[in-house]
């Protein structure tokens with residue numbers, strides 16, 4: 001559904017999934033609306049670099065309260081929904097992008113909980129989180145860029161990856 005937002009722009013609404021990380025949501029919103037980082041930044045009134053920072057959890061930058069209010073108007077979701085996607089504590093993040101293939105097979109999103117330092121196993125599936133493609137060893141891209149849901153090098157779908165033993 002396309003609606004005008006408070007900015008007078010036409011945007012496709014993108015509903016966040018439970019547990020989805022902020023970076024993954026930003027990527028989905030940008031693709032749904034054909035927005036580059038720069039063009040999203042213009043709508044929000046920040047620099048393109050800042051959008052890149054928000055999509056890169058290891059840079060430990062999160063939006064201010066004022067920016068969250070602007071984003072929530074643009075996205076058409078509440079600031080509470082937005083806040084839930086942010087890292088609980090940006091200082092205790094695992095720096096490599098990680099994945100539970102079994103979770104991804106159920107819901108194709110990057111989950112916020114996988115970013116937490118100290119979490120190494122998916123609680124639901126009792127399987128170690130992957131830090132790289134088990135077939136070719138390539139690191140995962142930033143969740144904001146998970147458009148195809150597969151390894152960017154060998155194209156093995158995330159949902160078919162086997163946990164490392």
Ligand SMILES: [Zn+2]
Pocket residue numbers: 100101102103104122123124125126
């Ligand atoms: Zn899982």
Ligand SMILES: [Zn+2]
Pocket residue numbers: 133134135136137138151152153154155156
């Ligand atoms: Zn691969």
